[in-house]
Amino acid sequence: MAFEIIKPSQSFLHPQVFLKKMACANNHEENFCSQLIKRAAKNQVRLHILADSSDLRIISFIAISASELINSPCVTIDYLLTSPTHRGVVFKELLRTSQR
Numbered sequence: 001m002a003f004e005i006i007k008p009s010q011s012f013l014h015p016q017v018f019l020k021k022m023a024c025a026n027n028h029e030e031n032f033c034s035q036l037i038k039r040a041a042k043n044q045v046r047l048h049i050l051a052d053s054s055d056l057r058i059i060s061f062i063a064i065s066a067s068e069l070i071n072s073p074c075v076t077i078d079y080l081l082t083s084p085t086h087r088g089v090v091f092k093e094l095l096r097t098s099q100r
Contacts, residue, residue: 001052001091001093002052002053002054002093003050003051003052003053003059003091003093003094004050004051004052004053004056005048005049005050005051006049006050006051006056007047007048007049008040008047008049010041013037013040013041013047014037014041015033015034015037015038018033018034018037018058019033019034021051021056021057021058022057022058022061022081022083023057023058023083023084023085024081024083024084025084029081032079033081036063036078036079039063039078040063044065045063045064045065045078046063046064046065047061047062047063048061048062048064049061057083058083059082059083059086060080060081060082060083060086061079061080061081062077062079062080063077063078063079063080064076064077064078065078
């Protein structure tokens with residue numbers, strides 16, 4: 001399987017468009033993804049998406065934002081989600097050379 005890291009365009013940051021490419025396990029995940037997409041469209045979080053290169057189906061994504069902790073800037077992982085069909089799967093293509 002070939003992978004691609006996607007920086008989503010503004011047109012991709014609509015819940016209907018995003019959810020067509022991302023398989024969620026239940027309504028709770030869908031609702032949370034919709035909220036994150038809206039926050040990403042407003043530049044409140046940044047999404048980094050791992051997708052299948054052949055059809056750009058979303059395999060996994062991480063949502064991060066800037067925050068502050070005890071008067072020090074930090075990066076917060078707001079959400080990390082992998083599609084149900086890829087949970088628990090080890091992709092040899094993504095392992096570092098030293099781990100093979």
